[in-house]
Amino acid sequence: MTEGEETRRGVAGSVQSVERAVSVLEALARSGGAGVTEIADEIGVHKSTASRLIGVLESRGLVDQEKERGKYYLGAGILRLAGAAAIRLDISQESAPVCRRLAEATGETANVAVLDGDAAVNIMQARGPAEVAAYNWLGRRTPLHATASGKVLLAAMPTAVRESLLAREQERFTARTVTAPAALRATADEVAAEGFAITREELEAGLNAVAAPVRRYDGTVIGAIGVSGPVYRMGEERLSELAESCTSAAGELSRRLGFGS
Template structure:
């Protein structure tokens, strides 16, 4: 691997973390290079808009070019493109917010978000990343992923976002088994207090879980027994339709199983 590229990526990751503004000395220490080398790396990144320097503090933060790159990734993602219409239909059918997500390492990246129909103010979550084990999306994807991937993810310490986040591997394994049995996964206040999620896997033309589509809403409404039943059916049917659009009709038996 090219060391300078690795260092540039490390700088961006450090600025993406808990400290969105860092000075040259702090970055040099974290990346493991001299201050002079860090100055050169930052000047190069700044020239292309990947980082910008705050004029008052002299510290660096992420630059506007990353927004362009991020939007380009989302705009060219096949699953997101095909999910646009189906997500709107699912939101209308259930009267709930809809998320579409993909697995990126240990996290779920929300690649599309349809707000709940109505005039209620809702923050747009497209681009958000959450630990896989704290979301219904993540559990739906992992449940239907190859056993090697499940084993690998469960072998690493799961993250916790709330006091309800499930971090015990044996409990997560049981949840994943349940998701495979019923065809959808559930999350209850594990990512955000007061919210719940229901999600089903989306398969691609290779038969692998390419992502998941799901609903997010207040726990008392989404998991109300009658509403939950209708929501889970609608979510599975939408995931099945999306899977067929991605070419998964060749794996009809597997799709029909959920």
């Protein structure tokens, strides 16, 4: 067997294991609780295979066992995953009117972004009445170090996670892109202290942006809301005004998500 064939076989086996693990979770969701034999019959595998799958899921907190009866059921880890999905859904639903008002008030393109691994992804957008609108950012993943929303999210990260990201080589998009870890670290501290972030032609030449953090009920930053537009409309003299508008919108959206209530 060649190395390529071994690799393909390994990938196929991994995919099959994932499919079976998901089938176990779906089976437990339908039944509310089941033993190893029942689960094996339900997903069509040998009892030993089902036992191994359950063991992995149990080690991650996705499955728990009733010690007295020996049955398995969905664990608290499922709630953690569901909670994360619910938070993203909440901010997407609640941000629409706030985003529209911000766009109308500033005349610029307003966006709401959330963290997606090592990038920011824009989940809501509203265009202002200005003649020349900015690029369509909806659904686009943008770098944390070169965008206003990204810098807000970077500033809110746990120190260890942020340091891990800053240890990587950062891509330079324009002559003004900040890539040095020390400079990005200082910027993150500044953003955390001031409550907003500004980028000046760091992602694209001629494009400026401002963003502020959105918080959930416990104060955790779960997103950023901001505006972006051409330099000739968003020059230095206007950036502080836009920072106030974004901070106000972020406060409104945070309250809608339960923060400070």
